[in-house]
Amino acid sequence: xxxxxxxxxxxxxxxxxxxxxxxxxxxxxxxxxxxxxxxxxxxxxxxxxxxxxxxxxxxxxxxxxxxxxxxxxxxxxxxxxxxxxxxxxxxxxxxxxxxxxxxxxxxxxxxxxxxxxxxxxxxxxxxxxxxxxxxxxxxxxxxxxxxxxxxxxxxxxxxxxxxxxxxxxxxxxxxxxxxxxxxxxxxxxxxxxxxxxxxxxxxxxxxxxxxxxxxxxxxxxxxxxxxxxxxxxxxxxxxxxxxxxxxxxxxxxxxxxxxxxxxxxxxxxxxxxxxxxxxxxxxxxxxxxxxxxxxxxxxxxxxxxxxxxxxxxxxxxxxxxxxxxxxxxxxxxxxxxxxxxxxxxxxxxxxxxxxxxxxxxxxxxxxxxxxxxxxxxxxxxxxxxxxxxxxxxxxxxxxxxxxxxxxxxxxxxxxxxxxxxxxxxxxxxxxxxxxxxxxxxxxxxxxxxxxxxxxxxxxxxxxxxxxxxxxxxxxxxxxxxxxxxxxxxxxxxxxxxxxxxxxxxxxxxxxxxxxxxxxxxxxxxxxxxxxxx
Numbered sequence: 001x002x003x004x005x006x007x008x009x010x011x012x013x014x015x016x017x018x019x020x021x022x023x024x025x026x027x028x029x030x031x032x033x034x035x036x037x038x039x040x041x042x043x044x045x046x047x048x049x050x051x052x053x054x055x056x057x058x059x060x061x062x063x064x065x066x067x068x069x070x071x072x073x074x075x076x077x078x079x080x081x082x083x084x085x086x087x088x089x090x091x092x093x094x095x096x097x098x099x100x101x102x103x104x105x106x107x108x109x110x111x112x113x114x115x116x117x118x119x120x121x122x123x124x125x126x127x128x129x130x131x132x133x134x135x136x137x138x139x140x141x142x143x144x145x146x147x148x149x150x151x152x153x154x155x156x157x158x159x160x161x162x163x164x165x166x167x168x169x170x171x172x173x174x175x176x177x178x179x180x181x182x183x184x185x186x187x188x189x190x191x192x193x194x195x196x197x198x199x200x201x202x203x204x205x206x207x208x209x210x211x212x213x214x215x216x217x218x219x220x221x222x223x224x225x226x227x228x229x230x231x232x233x234x235x236x237x238x239x240x241x242x243x244x245x246x247x248x249x250x251x252x253x254x255x256x257x258x259x260x261x262x263x264x265x266x267x268x269x270x271x272x273x274x275x276x277x278x279x280x281x282x283x284x285x286x287x288x289x290x291x292x293x294x295x296x297x298x299x300x301x302x303x304x305x306x307x308x309x310x311x312x313x314x315x316x317x318x319x320x321x322x323x324x325x326x327x328x329x330x331x332x333x334x335x336x337x338x339x340x341x342x343x344x345x346x347x348x349x350x351x352x353x354x355x356x357x358x359x360x361x362x363x364x365x366x367x368x369x370x371x372x373x374x375x376x377x378x379x380x381x382x383x384x385x386x387x388x389x390x391x392x393x394x395x396x397x398x399x400x401x402x403x404x405x406x407x408x409x410x411x412x413x414x415x416x417x418x419x420x421x422x423x424x425x426x427x428x429x430x431x432x433x434x435x436x437x438x439x440x441x442x443x444x445x446x447x448x449x450x451x452x453x454x455x456x457x458x459x460x461x462x463x464x465x466x467x468x469x470x471x472x473x474x475x476x477x478x479x480x481x482x483x484x485x486x487x488x489x490x491x492x493x494x495x496x497x498x499x500x501x502x503x504x505x506x507x508x509x510x511x512x513x514x515x516x517x518x519x520x521x522x523x524x525x526x527x528x529x530x531x532x533x
Contacts, residue, residue, distance in 0.1 A: 021269050024179045025261050025278035026285075027186050031358040032257030033282060035289045036189055036328070036351025037117060040124055042254050042290075043297055044325045048310035050247040052237035056294035058247035059254070063287050065472045066255055069428075070279035072435050072465035073259040077275050079438070079449035079462075083266035084369025085259075085362075086431040091373070093434045093442050100375050105427045107366045111397060113420035114359050115404020118160035121352025123150055124326050126159070128345040131323045132332040135215045136341055143322050153409050160405045167356035168398030171364065174387040175267070178357055185354040190289075192347020195340060196331035197293050203334060205302035215333050219320050222305060229308035232316045236304055249479035253421045254290060258282040263362035272450070297327050300334075356401065363397035364390055425477035432473060435466030 020028065046055050073085075082088050086106060091099020127150035134142030149155065170178045203211075209222035220228065237243070261268065261278040268274045298306060312318055313325035323329055328348040332341035368390045371380035380393045439446045439460040446452055446460075454461040 019175055019269065020179070020264065020267050020274070022274045022277040024182070025268055025274045026281045027179075027182055028264075028358045028361070029257050029260045029278045029282045030186065030285060031182060031354045032260045032362065033255055033286050034257065034351055034355040035254075035286055036193060036348045037120065037355065038254030038286075038290065039193070039293050040326050040328055040348055041120075042250055043294060043306075043327045044310060044313060046247045046250050046310075047303075047307045048314040049250070050243040051307050051311070052240035053243035053247040054239060054241075055247065055298060056291050058244050058251045059290040059294055060287065061244070062248045062251065062472070063283060065468065066252065066258065067280060067283055068465050069432075069469040069472065070258050070283060072432065072462065072469050073262045074275040074279050075451045075454070075462050075465065076431075076435055076438075077262040077265040078272060079446070079451050081265045081268070081271045082369065083264050083365035085263040085265070085366065086427070086434070087366050087369050089438075090430060090434045092445070093438050094430075096373075096375070098430065100370065102427050102430050103366045103370060105423065107363045107397070108400065109420050109423045109427070110359065111363050111400040112404035112407060114355070115164065115401035116408025117352060117355065118163050118401070118405045119156050119409050121163070121349055122156045122159050124324055124328070125345060125349030125352055126150065128323055128326065128329045128332065128348070129342060132329060132341040132345055133338055135322075135333055136336070136338050140218075147322055157405065157409055160409075161402060163353060164356060164398055164402050164405065167353070167360055168394055170357045171360050171394045171398075172384070172387060172389055172391050174389055175361075182354065182357070185350050189347050189350040189354055192343045192345075192350070193289060193293065195335075195347075196328060196344050197289075197296055199331045199334050199340075199344075200293075200296040200300040200327075203300035205300065205305065208301050208330075208334065209305075211334050211336070212330075216321060219322060225312055226305060226308040228316070228318050229311045232311070232318065234308060234311045234315065236307060239303070246479045249421060249476045251290070252476055253424075255283065255286055256424070258286070260358070260362055264365050266365070293327070297331075301330070360394060360397045360401065363400065364393045367393040367396055422477055422480045425473045425480070429470055429473040429477070432466045432470035436463045436470065438462055438466075 043055060046053060046058065050058075076089050077085075080088050080092070084103060087099050087103025089099070090102045127146050130146035130149075131143050134140065134146065170181060212222045258279050261275045265271060265275070301309075309325065319325070326348075328344055332344040335341050335344065367376060367380050370376040371378055371393065380396065381390065382392055383389065384391050439452075439462065451462055452460075456464055
């Protein structure tokens, strides 16, 4: 009996609906960039890792290069307007094994690292609401209660699990409903951050020191933080441009998300304008917030104090403030107002909640794309007729982020941010190579795409943007991989992490290809054309 013919793709249409307009795409990528978490972690961590860096300048200096990478991503999405991002491009231009490795690595690295942030927003955002209220109302009992409550990893795990579960549910219920929720979170998060910037803009280091000692003097003083750092062997490092350049690696991680529209390109309306608005608009909006917050925060607290305080927080066991080091917490206390303090800390919590649904959206679309190509089990490409969402893929993506939450709480450094930055520099670098060679190895697909007319002289613009972006990611990876202040300090540890993902992704592709050949289907056929819409 003749074997039944197997269709190239899972079905003739994805079942996804193009319902995301320009502004909603912009707001979704802002959620992934997550300005609040970028500020809360960056302005605390960067002065420790790169002492003497000009943090505001580090956020601004490479914005043009990020814009070039954003344009590269936009043009690749124009040429292949399907959900899945790098997975779709690399698999069809380089090789399916490379596309599988690259797409799955982006998903796994991102899901595991960002899942850990579900704990971060509990200990930094939610806890800060109670601690700041206790300090401003002279209620030490509330402060002690909050310290005790939110230092319980089990409680943090439960609350973090709840946040991720709700985020996954929002993605299952459909984009129309989520986009309305997203708008509320964006407004709260942005307004609270603007309030924090305004407070720091009204302070000088002398005024900050007085208020710091008034509210936090029972734990340590402004000058006490400096003395603690010196006693631990730290010596202040004056401004250094080399440190500022190094800090751009973390700045890129803070901005990352501007390129995210490419992962759900198959659901964008008017894709040309929408992708430009979501990527370049994201960089402009985020850049204003990052540079303004960093500038006024450093001017308010004093660069000398900030560098010493960051060393105490991350380089010693002597940090004894009632909550983790956070610019949002300091802004809330400096407000001298319980209501304003609540708004500022709640805005950080809102930023955190705002981040997870769009991350799940992106990871789900990589899973969906791979399953539609039959790389992953076909059931993961099932789409709900009611909600027009891939429910099974969404549940898997949410579960992977939950694994990241657990590892972040109990395994610590394994999936730390710097490991993730290094790994992403490699996989995004492969995406850049894809863009460079696209016009030369897939001539017919390139010539039929809307980006073919864009050239500088006789050189395709996509190749130029890809080359510039590749050099950029090589630099960023070097800034992280060869910084002795980071843990783990061995470059081998970073390389091993990405090799594990590369090997697993490639082996998975090979095993699936072999399995499909036994079923009478050549999986390479899926990568000879674009998947249907």
